[in-house]
Amino acid sequence: MINHEKSLLEFNTQLEFVLSNYDSTKLAIKNYSNVVLGGLGGSGIGARITRGFFLDKANCPIEVFSDYFVPSYLNENSLVILSSYSGNTEETLEMFKQAIVKTQNIVIICSGGELMELAKQHGLAYFNVPTGFQPRMALGFSLGFLLLILGDLFSYNTRKELEEVLEIYKNAEEHIETAKILVETWAPEANLPVLVFCDEFLQGVAIRFCQQIQENAKGQAYAVVIPEANHNVTESIYNNLNVNILFLNSKMNKRNDLRFAFLENLLTQNFNSIANLRKNKTNLYSIFKSIYILDWVSILLSNVKKVDNMSVPNIDKLKQYLSDN
Numbered sequence: 135m136i137n138h139e140k141s142l143l144e145f146n147t148q149l150e151f152v153l154s155n156y157d158s159t160k161l162a163i164k165n166y167s168n169v170v171l172g173g174l175g176g177s178g179i180g181a182r183i184t185r186g187f188f189l190d191k192a193n194c195p196i197e198v199f200s201d202y203f204v205p206s207y208l209n210e211n212s213l214v215i216l217s218s219y220s221g222n223t224e225e226t227l228e229m230f231k232q233a234i235v236k237t238q239n240i241v242i243i244c245s246g247g248e249l250m251e252l253a254k255q256h257g258l259a260y261f262n263v264p265t266g267f268q269p270r271m272a273l274g275f276s277l278g279f280l281l282l283i284l285g286d287l288f289s290y291n292t293r294k295e296l297e298e299v300l301e302i303y304k305n306a307e308e309h310i311e312t313a314k315i316l317v318e319t320w321a322p323e324a325n326l327p328v329l330v331f332c333d334e335f336l337q338g339v340a341i342r343f344c345q346q347i348q349e350n351a352k353g354q355a356y357a358v359v360i361p362e363a364n365h366n367v368t369e370s371i372y373n374n375l376n377v378n379i380l381f382l383n384s385k386m387n388k389r390n391d392l393r394f395a396f397l398e399n400l401l402t403q404n405f406n407s408i409a410n411l412r413k414n415k416t417n418l419y420s421i422f423k424s425i426y427i428l429d430w431v432s433i434l435l436s437n438v439k440k441v442d443n444m445s446v447p448n449i450d451k452l453k454q455y456l457s458d459n
Contacts, residue, residue, distance in 0.1 A: 138350065138433050138443055141271035145426065146303035148274025149296055151264065156279060161287045166213040166239065168195040169287070170204060171280065172229045173217035176270035177243075179345060180217060180277035183338030184284055187421065190386075192288050202228045208236045215283060216240065217276040219269035221247020224456065243279050268444065270349055273342070273425070281418065295418040302423050309423065313430035316409050317438060320378045324438045327354035329375065331367075331397065332382040333390050334359060335416060339424050340382050346432035350443040353435070364393050371397075374405045381410040382424065 169192070171181035178200040185196045197205065202225050204214065214233045218226040221244035230252055233240055242253040242260035253260040263275040278296060285292030302309065320326075328347050332340035337359050344355035358367050360383075379401065383394045401408055411424055436443035 135268060135444065136266050136271070138268065138271055138429075141267055142426070142429055142433070143306060145274055146300050148272065149278050149300060152275060152278030152282065153293065153296060155261070156282045156293075158286055161213065161283065163194055163287050165211075166194065166287075167209070167211040168197070168207075168213070169284070170208060170212060170214045170233075171196065171198045171217075172200070172204065172214065172226060172233075173276065174200050174223050174225050175345065176268075176273060177217040177219050177223065177226070177276050179338060179342045180273055180280050181215075181338075182341060183277055183421065183425075184280040186335050186338045187281070187416075187418065188284055188288060188290075189335065190416075191290050192284070196284075199229065201225060204229050204232045204236075208233060210237050210239075212237050212239060213287070214240045215243070215280065216249065217243040217280070218247070218249050219245055219263070219267070219272050219276070221245060221249035221251075223249075227252075241283060243276050270345065271429075292418065299418050299422045302419065302426055309427050310430050313427050313434055316380075316427075316431050317434040319407070319409060320435065321438050323378060324351075324435060325353065327356065327377045328380065329377040330355065330357045330380045330382060331394070332357055332359055333361075333384050333386065335384040335386050336382045336421075336424070339421060339428070342425060343380070343382075343428040343432070346429055347435065349446055349449075350432040351436040351439055352441045353439070360390055360393050360397075364397065368397065368400060371400050371404055371406075375401075377406075379406055379408045381408055383410075384416050384420075386416055 171185065173181050181198045185198050188196060214237060216226055216230055227248055230249060234256060240258050242249055242258055244250050245263045245265045250260060261279045281292040281296065330340040330343060340357040344357050347353045347355035381394060385391060398408055433443055
């Protein structure tokens with residue numbers, strides 16, 4: 135199994151694989167009433183990031199499901215894209231079994247397993263990705279293919295932006311240094327939970343970071359979305375929250391900027407310190423750069439805490455328990 139550091143240092147190879155192996159699906163949105171993206175964990179988060187990116191570009195509903203079901207409104211005019219790195223994720227397989235009854239418009243992203251066999255059996259379009267990665271570190275495959283598929287669907291040139299994204303990994307040391315600075319800030323209180331404030335556009339990035347903190351650094355992490363949770367969470371801040379705080383603001387909305395500014399002032403007045411990855415662009419370069427830096431934060435923080443970022447004993451126990459029952 136490829137370790138996390140190597141996965142990140144060679145992350146560009148995942149996107150290069152996608153760009154080299156993507157054949158246009160020639161999908162046209164006029165043929166579909168809605169798009170459903172399905173997947174769990176490291177496979178599902180690519181769907182959430184993709185949905186966020188296309189919020190202001192798509193002219194039909196895009197929804198993400200990470201469960202044992204697909205929505206009841208699914209029909210022959212729906213497009214379903216399911217991603218499972220192993221191809222054996224039980225929730226994703228159940229989504230497939232329900233979806234195939236309602237529509238033949240299904241695209242699969244996986245490295246093999248039962249899902250691949252089902253795709254071949256039903257004559258469906260599929261994208262086969264390399265094995266050998268921890269699923270949570272194989273994000274480039276699922277996210278890359280999803281961005282290209284939806285780019286075709288909504289006539290948006292994601293290929294051009296992904297080619298520009300590759301420049302990020304030529305300056306890996308610069309981004310690792312940024313991650314180190316953040317980790318050094320949090321290191322004295324490395325065991326505190328992480329609280330991420332984000333907007334809707336970067337919700338997928340925030341959730342991804344929380345997942346990486348949880349699995350790699352074995353820490354608690356939570357994402358709060360502005361403006362929805364702004365009122366609620368603001369009313370809870372009357373003292374030091376005893377958490378490590380990160381702001382992720384895409385700067386898409388000036389009213390949200392005001393909310394972030396108010397929240398920052400309130401938090402600092404109550405003796406909370408804030409780390410801030412400031413963004414003023416909503417392109418894929420900015421998204422992938424944030425993901426890359428924050429992935430490194432999770433690895434470096436795991437080293438500070440002296441925990442094994444490769445093994446996931448509790449997840450293994452859960453999978454065994456589900457298999458036995």
